[in-house]
Amino acid sequence: MIPQVGGGTARMLVKYFGSAEKVFTAPKDVLEKVPRVGDALLKKILDHRAEALRQAEEVIRRAEKEEVQLLYYTNPLYPDRLRDLPDAPLLLYYKGNADLNASKAISVVGTRKSTDYGRVVTEQLIEGLVQHEALIISGLAFGIDIMAHKAAMKFGLPTVGVMANSVETVYPAAHQRDAEKMLQNGGLLSEFPFGTKPDAPRFPARNRIIAGMSDCTIVVESTSKGGSLISADIAHSYDREVMAVPGPITAETSQGCNQLIRSLKAVPYTKPKDLEELLNWDKALTPNSVPKARVPALDLSGFPEEEQRVLRVLHQAGPTHIDVLSRHTQFSMGQLSSVLFTLEMSGVVKAMPGKLFMLL
Structure with missing residues (x-):
């Protein structure tokens, strides 16, 4: 809430002082010694600290009223997969009960112009994730996104909708009832403060959160210039796995998926085993599992x-x-x-x- 203090600067200040609280109590002579804090930024911090705290208090009161959790990036409940990404949000507004740090998390995205083929594939895909108790993440949009949320609810999996507007308003309004159901086993998530409208530039920003929160982003259907391709590109840039469902070469809604596969940016998804093998889910140790087999001792002396x-x-x-x-x-x-x-x-x-x- 302080002008000119973006995500990178905020993280630098918190790291330097040890907490956000100390940034707001540090005297001028101490702030002057902080690397990358020049005269202009110093003046902004000093001039706006009191007002920023007042505004923050209003947000906290609004969040309590709306039953919204405020997840700063230092909060243990903040998504771990997202936390260390270079463009991760400083603050997330979260309404719901799903574990954002579930051991397995998959993003399912696709075109708003979905077909029956996309619906059938989405349902089969989600059903295949039931045995893994995976968290399903999508963008609450028309088409594949809302189909993924509905399928997750149908099969009893937690599902989180990442929004391009603030969490107190559901967009599109047609999904209000579905969003309310998602709060029972899932949630709504946004980086945007209360009162934010769903303007076009905010959708790509929303997509980076969808990609960053998951182990793999799966594109079910996409046109050649579909928004879900942005999510796939972002996931690829994060070095996360990307899968795409191949489709008929005559179908407009499969052009984007086939393009991702052709360019080697995505692995084809045809059945649940494709995903399990890609993520090594059939073999890997999960954070909550304890190996039961006896393993010969390993000499770790000499290693840091x-x-x-x-x-x-x-x-x-x-x-x-x-x-x-x-x-x-x-x-x-x-x-x-x-x-x-x-x-x-x-x-x-x-x-x-x-x-x-x-x-x-």
């Missing part, structure tokens, strides 16, 4: 603590997907990548296709 944490997981679980490693070790993706690189260079760990890693 960070490397030991990674080696323990790989020793117990066998080949493991990097996303599962990140959640189980509680390392950020950047920190984990650095540790894995060191272990690879040492000849201890080997990278395998599909973002899997194994002990040598």
Whole structure:
């Protein structure tokens, strides 16, 4: 709420001071010593701190009234998959009861001009995720998005709608009843403050949250320039898995999916096993699971603590997907990548296709 303090600057300030509270209580002479805080930014902070706190109090009161949770990026309930991405929102407005850090989370997106083929595929796809108790994420839009939410509710899976407007208003209004049902086993999520309307530029911003919150983004149907292609591109840029459902070459609503597969930006989805193999769900250790088989002891002496944490997981679980490693070790993706690189260079760990890693 302070002018010129964007996400990067806010994170830098919180990291420097140790908490957001200390940023608001720090005297001028201390703020002047902070790297990247010049005279102009210093003046903005000092001039607007009191007003920002007053505005924040209004938001907190509104959130309590609307039963909305305010998830700052330091909040343990903030989605871990999203937290360390370079453009992750500082603050999320969340209404619902689903675990945003579910061990398995899949985004299902697609065109607003969906067909019966898209509906059937979406239902089959969601039904295949029941055994994995996956969290289903989509954008509450017409077409494939709302079909994914409805299918999740039908099969008893939690589902979260990420919105391009503030959470107190459902857009499109036609999905009001579905959104209310989602609150019983799922929720509504947005980065936009109360009173925000669904303007066009906010939809791509919404899409990055959909892509960032999941292990894999699946595009069911898409035209050649569909908005779901943006979600796929963003997921690809985050080094997350992307799948696309192939369709008839004569169908406009399959052009985008076929294009993603042709350009190697997406793996074809034809059955649940395709997804399970891609994410190694049939083999990987999940954060809440405890290996029961006896495993020979592993000598970790001589390894730093960070490397030991990674080696323990790989020793117990066998080949493991990097996303599962990140959640189980509680390392950020950047920190984990650095540790894995060191272990690879040492000849201890080997990278395998599909973002899997194994002990040598």
